[in-house]
Amino acid sequence: MGLAATPYENYCIIIFMNEKKFSILVVDDVKANRVVTEKILSSEGYDVLTAEDGLKALDILKRDLEIDLILLDVMMPEMNGYETCRRIKSISKKLQEIPIIFLTAVSHIEGITKGFEAGGNDYIVKPFQKIELLARVKTHLNIKYIKDKEIEQTQKELIFMLSQLTDAHSKESATHIKRVSEYAKLFALLLGYDRKHAETFELAAAMHDIGKIGISDTILDKKGRLTEEEIHIMQRHTTIGYSILSESKRPLLRAAAIVAHQHHEKWDGTGYPQGLKGEEIHILGRVTAISDVFDALDTKRSYKEKWPLNDIFAFIKTERGRHFDPKLVDIFVDNFGLFMEIRDKFPNHITG
Ligand SMILES: [Fe+2]
Numbered sequence: 001m002g003l004a005a006t007p008y009e010n011y012c013i014i015i016f017m018n019e020k021k022f023s024i025l026v027v028d029d030v031k032a033n034r035v036v037t038e039k040i041l042s043s044e045g046y047d048v049l050t051a052e053d054g055l056k057a058l059d060i061l062k063r064d065l066e067i068d069l070i071l072l073d074v075m076m077p078e079m080n081g082y083e084t085c086r087r088i089k090s091i092s093k094k095l096q097e098i099p100i101i102f103l104t105a106v107s108h109i110e111g112i113t114k115g116f117e118a119g120g121n122d123y124i125v126k127p128f129q130k131i132e133l134l135a136r137v138k139t140h141l142n143i144k145y146i147k148d149k150e151i152e153q154t155q156k157e158l159i160f161m162l163s164q165l166t167d168a169h170s171k172e173s174a175t176h177i178k179r180v181s182e183y184a185k186l187f188a189l190l191l192g193y194d195r196k197h198a199e200t201f202e203l204a205a206a207m208h209d210i211g212k213i214g215i216s217d218t219i220l221d222k223k224g225r226l227t228e229e230e231i232h233i234m235q236r237h238t239t240i241g242y243s244i245l246s247e248s249k250r251p252l253l254r255a256a257a258i259v260a261h262q263h264h265e266k267w268d269g270t271g272y273p274q275g276l277k278g279e280e281i282h283i284l285g286r287v288t289a290i291s292d293v294f295d296a297l298d299t300k301r302s303y304k305e306k307w308p309l310n311d312i313f314a315f316i317k318t319e320r321g322r323h324f325d326p327k328l329v330d331i332f333v334d335n336f337g338l339f340m341e342i343r344d345k346f347p348n349h350i351t352g
């Protein structure tokens with residue numbers, strides 16, 4: 001069985017397929033309250049999950065669903081809202097980040113301090129007005145969204161910096177990573193993935209050669225042909241990259257692990273390191289393979305000249321169904337102009 005069938009890849013696929021929409025968890029023991037709140041929130045386009053008590057809420061949150069905000073009733077039998085809040089905040093760093101708004105009855109207004117002490121972010125007094133509920137929900141989602149974006153941006157910059165370090169080590173051209181990533185993103189968009197998932201292709205592709213960090217300079221810098229043994233060592237950059245990146249549970253780094261592992265696999269099964277065939281190779285691996293080869297041929301390197309564009313175009317077409325996924329070759333051929341735009345946008349200044 002190929003890696004393409006391993007559980008974490010399935011997980012990544014699920015992540016790719018679900019367009020991000022804000023999800024709100026409503027926890028209230030009174031059914032009528034849950035129904036009304038759900039109706040108001042759904043009518044505004046939010047995804048709503050409901051739980052009738054704290055334990056059910058914890059179950060939902062532990063299932064690792066992407067919840068963006070929690071509306072939490074205070075007065076509930078078994079476990080009250082404060083205790084539920086404390087438990088949610090103690091499970092994981094990720095759950096700590098989810099804003100919690102308490103739903104407080106006027107008679108329990110003195111409990112507001114208790115709510116903040118338990119880790120709550122805000123409160124709404126019941127019975128509430130629709131407009132108030134929506135305004136508060138929106139405010140907290142906006143804050144969370146900005147925070148998440150900030151983290152994403154930092155992550156993105158770090159990934160590019162790290163990838164460029166590996167590239168400098170392996171004497172790749174300075175803009176190789178940028179172009180390969182942009183090509184991968186373009187392929188993803190042309191395949192029909194949304195922006196968010198196309199960005200995963202982009203960032204994961206940036207890390208394709210990260211395993212070269214574990215290959216010695218003598219081999220990376222060697223002018224001329226590598227010996228059989230050196231080729232063998234060089235090929236290990238795929239498994240080295242995979243073992244570094246697959247340590248992480250983060251979907252993005254798991255996607256990058258797939259790319260690092262599979263970007264030298266070939267559609268006809270003659271690639272390495274696993275000799276995967278066809279769709280056994282993850283779409284991330286197939287997309288990065290064609291993006292990487294296209295850019296490598298289009299760039300002068302210490303051991304080879306840059307190919308003329310016509311020759312590259314012809315070569316990619318002949319490798320349809322051999323090195324590359326036929327569907328991706330068709331996309332490349334049909335949208336050649338778009339790939340050229342990226343090529344011209346990030347020209348090569350430094351060649352290795
Ligand atoms: Fe590589």
Ligand SMILES: [Fe+2]
Pocket residue numbers: 176180208209292
């Ligand atoms: Fe590369």
